[in-house]
Amino acid sequence: MRRSAARLLPVPILSFLVPLGLFEMLRSWGGLDPYLQSPVVHFYLVSIVSFLALLLAAALGYAGMRLRNLGVSFLSLAYISMTGLLMLHGLATPGFVMDHNSVQGVSSQLGILAATVWLWLASLPSARGLAVRLKDAHRWLSPVYTAGLVLFLAISMRGPHTMHNWAMGLQGVRTVLTVAVLLLLLHAAMNFARDYRSAGMPLQLAIVYGCGFLAAGQVVMVNGETWRLSWWIYHLLLLTSLVVVASGLLRQLAGSGASLTASLRAIFRSSPQEWLQRCISPSVQDLIQATEQKDEYTAGHNYRVALYALKLGERMGLSPSELLAVGQGAIVHDVGKLYISEVILRKPAALTTEERLVVEQHPVRGYELCRNLGFMREELSVIRSHHERWEGGGYPDSLQGEEIPLLARITAVADVYDALTSQRSYRQAMTHQGALELISSQAGRHFDPSCVNAWLQLAREEPEFFAKTAQEEAYLPVRTGKPLPG
Numbered sequence: 001m002r003r004s005a006a007r008l009l010p011v012p013i014l015s016f017l018v019p020l021g022l023f024e025m026l027r028s029w030g031g032l033d034p035y036l037q038s039p040v041v042h043f044y045l046v047s048i049v050s051f052l053a054l055l056l057a058a059a060l061g062y063a064g065m066r067l068r069n070l071g072v073s074f075l076s077l078a079y080i081s082m083t084g085l086l087m088l089h090g091l092a093t094p095g096f097v098m099d100h101n102s103v104q105g106v107s108s109q110l111g112i113l114a115a116t117v118w119l120w121l122a123s124l125p126s127a128r129g130l131a132v133r134l135k136d137a138h139r140w141l142s143p144v145y146t147a148g149l150v151l152f153l154a155i156s157m158r159g160p161h162t163m164h165n166w167a168m169g170l171q172g173v174r175t176v177l178t179v180a181v182l183l184l185l186l187h188a189a190m191n192f193a194r195d196y197r198s199a200g201m202p203l204q205l206a207i208v209y210g211c212g213f214l215a216a217g218q219v220v221m222v223n224g225e226t227w228r229l230s231w232w233i234y235h236l237l238l239l240t241s242l243v244v245v246a247s248g249l250l251r252q253l254a255g256s257g258a259s260l261t262a263s264l265r266a267i268f269r270s271s272p273q274e275w276l277q278r279c280i281s282p283s284v285q286d287l288i289q290a291t292e293q294k295d296e297y298t299a300g301h302n303y304r305v306a307l308y309a310l311k312l313g314e315r316m317g318l319s320p321s322e323l324l325a326v327g328q329g330a331i332v333h334d335v336g337k338l339y340i341s342e343v344i345l346r347k348p349a350a351l352t353t354e355e356r357l358v359v360e361q362h363p364v365r366g367y368e369l370c371r372n373l374g375f376m377r378e379e380l381s382v383i384r385s386h387h388e389r390w391e392g393g394g395y396p397d398s399l400q401g402e403e404i405p406l407l408a409r410i411t412a413v414a415d416v417y418d419a420l421t422s423q424r425s426y427r428q429a430m431t432h433q434g435a436l437e438l439i440s441s442q443a444g445r446h447f448d449p450s451c452v453n454a455w456l457q458l459a460r461e462e463p464e465f466f467a468k469t470a471q472e473e474a475y476l477p478v479r480t481g482k483p484l485p486g
Contacts, residue, residue: 012189012205015212015244019237023220026230037227039093046090046235053239054083056246061142063249071122071374072249075207077145078118079242082214084149085111086238088156097157107156109174112181112218112238119211120184123191174222181218185211195372206248213241287335287369294342301418306331307469308414309382309407311462315454316410322378326407329375329382333411336366336383360395363387381405386412389446409448413439413455416446421470432459432466 026033061076089107091097189211196204217237224231288302309330313323337345340362344355351359367384375383385399385408392400404412420435430438436459443452459466 012193012208012212015209016216019213019216019233020219023216023224023230023233026228026233027225033228033230035227036229036232039095043090043093043096046093047087048090049239050083050087050090053242054080054087057083057242058142058146060246060249061146070376072203073142074118074122075245076142078115078122079245080142080146081114081118081149082111082238083242084146084153085114086235088153091157108221108234108238109177112214112221113177115214115241116181116184116188116218119207119214120188122207123188123195178218178222182215185215185218202251203245203248206245206251210241210245210248213237213244217241284332287332287338291332291335291337294337294340294345301422302331302334304418304469305333305411305414308418309411311458311465311469312410312414312451312455313407315458316451318407318410322407325376325378326382326410329379329407330386330411330414332366332370332375332379333383333386333415334362334366335369336362336364338369339365360387364396378405378407382407382411384408386415388412390448391445404448406448409451413447413451417455432470 057076057079061073061080063072063076085107089111092107189208192204192207192211195201196208214237217234220230220234220237224234291302292300306327309326310323313326318326340358344351344358347355363384363386367380370383371380382405384396385404388394388397388399388404388408390401390404390409392398394400394404417435417439420430420438421432423429436456439447439452440456443449
């Protein structure tokens, strides 16, 4: 994965250089850059295409909510801003809805600026870390921001003269704005390129390309002569940036083994179990596989724990969103073990105190890795807190009782059950009944009593589920043979 990523990363700079080269060629050879002054075409074409692109950006936002990924939500806000303001740019063509050209002049620059800021924020782990601490941010962030943008568009259409001073102000700082936009996009592209080197997500590479197209659009918009053929290019570049990013998301989903149609259907209509089976991204699959390859005794452990946690969550009445969160968190709950040496993980004897301390850091390391990948607050709580104990004394934060997030308490039962019933290097597997008896004895000590009660009830009523799930040996039907990430 890493070698292929290294080969691809120099290519995205072409998404910036090629459009600029075409722009300069058209401007240098006057015969190739005629005036195409057609307000009618500009009004209808830009307005309609921008509206359709706005719908695509909104769908990207909904996908971010369904995927429970703040990074995708931030991308949606970037392109909702850009396409919404570009639609205003088209509607503000003088001679149609309004006769004042100030709105048209300022809207496209504001659109690029807003998109740039959101893309830059999406690339910052610190910004995503702040957002995941805002409870339910993924549910209200896109709708509230979109409502605010619609209000801004309505005010601009009703009172175009209020935009006149903005337009005059922007004229004086166009160079400064252009430099700021280019620097922010460069920094965002570098951050996503770095993430792509380590995780290999198609969406990450697509965003790098998207930043290049957006940066080229900014330069063309500022330097182009209005109504020249070269000037029309920037409209196309802005929309191309959105299409490239959206296609990157679709490639990421389709790459998980499901067809593109199935992936789209899973985003909008799937149950948590169907989502878990069909649409976990290839990069997350690789993380799961890499974790299990470090310890051959845990093959299939992550997937089984996710299935157990989903079933227990259903029994305890979790909402669909909570079920998806516990499934996505549980399937990568041990990803922090990537940072532990095989010598410790496969040691057949008892661990030393120093080795135990190393192992106890894996929830924190997994939490930090997945936070940088855009995982949501609830999933991160599963990764960080699945080794906490109900009576205290767990790790890494020594939480107790209801201080421990519910989804982590559910995952703890599922995790321990699968560990007890699996063959390990240091002990034989327990029987199903033996594992149930041990978990029952730890109610109110290691485990939340309500989780244990629901687990035991599930075992009595659906024994076939346990028998079937215990046979799951690997998340991927066919091992890909890819090198380990990182």
